[in-house]
Amino acid sequence: METTYLNCLALFGVGGAHPGGLNLTRRVLSKEKINGDSKILDVGCGTGQTSAYIAKQYGCHVTALDNNRIMLEKAGKRFQSMNLPVEIQHGSAENLPFQNDTFDFILSESVTAFTDVTKTVPEYNRVLKANGVLLAIEMVRNTDVSENQMQEILDFYGVKQLLDEQEWRTHFEKAGFNHIEMEEVELHPDIHKIEVSNDYSLSTHIxxxxxxxxxxxHHLSIVYKDVLGCGVFRCSI
Incomplete structure (x- = not known):
């Protein structure tokens, strides 16, 4: 297996690896009108920490999608152990395996930045219902960087682009989202250090x-602490 950042997350089975972790997710979701009839898509669900929380907290229909089969296997074990009826789906955010107008909410936690945004964001719009909401917790470039610095970040994380707030907004707008709000998430160096997470599902051989x-x-999160930020985007049509 290739030694990449995303494969590292999969092998260690890190839950809540996105900045702010599950605490931020809880706060973001608490502002929404979610009930038992809501249909929610957790894109890039990882080990299923967020999907499990939503299913347990709100009792609604949750679909957990990921392109990494190791992550999905660990998510499935989590749901089974908690006796939660979460639907598991293997697939890519760039080509979602769902019909139009399926979901009330889509949640993306440090996922969209790892995809081709020009393909993924329109897919979000397509599978959302007319009054649906996209909640995206994503990496945001706060300042300009040199070409070499940009390449170091892109190469290590395997992201296809490093967008600033306005560039994110432009992609959302082009995809047909008319109402876009962004909340900046205040980060501290340790928030990037995955070791502080207490939610692991370790593979047998690492x-x-x-x-x-x-x-x-952890090193890059300190070196680029003024460059790499995080924003919570709330987008609706």
């Missing part, structure tokens, strides 16, 4: 090189 990925991630 090559030592993946531990080095954790260290590199």
């Amino acid at each position: 090559d030592p090189s993946f531990y080095e990925v954790f260290e590199k991630h």
Whole structure:
């Protein structure tokens, strides 16, 4: 298996790896009108921490989608152990395997930035109902960087682009979202250090090189602390 940041998250089974973790997710969701009839898509669900929380807290229909089968297997075990009827779906955010107008809410937690945004964001719009809401917790570039710095960030995280707030807004608008709000999330260096997470689902055999990925991630989060920010985007049609 290739030694990448995303594969590292999968092997360690990190839950709530996005900035702010589950606490931020709870706060974001608490502002929405979610009830038992709501249909929610958790894009890039990982090990299913957020999907499990939503299903348990709101008792609504939750679909957990991920393109990584290791993550999905760990999510499935979580749902089974908690006796939660979460629907599991393997698929890509760039080509969602759902019909038009399916979901009331889509939640993306540090997922969209790892995809081709020009494909993914229109897909969100397509599968959302007319009054649906997209909640995206995503990496935001706060300042300009040199070409070499940009390449270092893109190469390590495997993201296809590093967008600032206005660039994110432009993509949402082009995809047909008319109402876009953004809340900046205040970050501290330790919030990037995945080791502080207490939600793990470890694979049996993990090559030592993946531990080095954790260290590199923490190093970059400090070096680029003024560059790499996080925003919560709320988009509706």
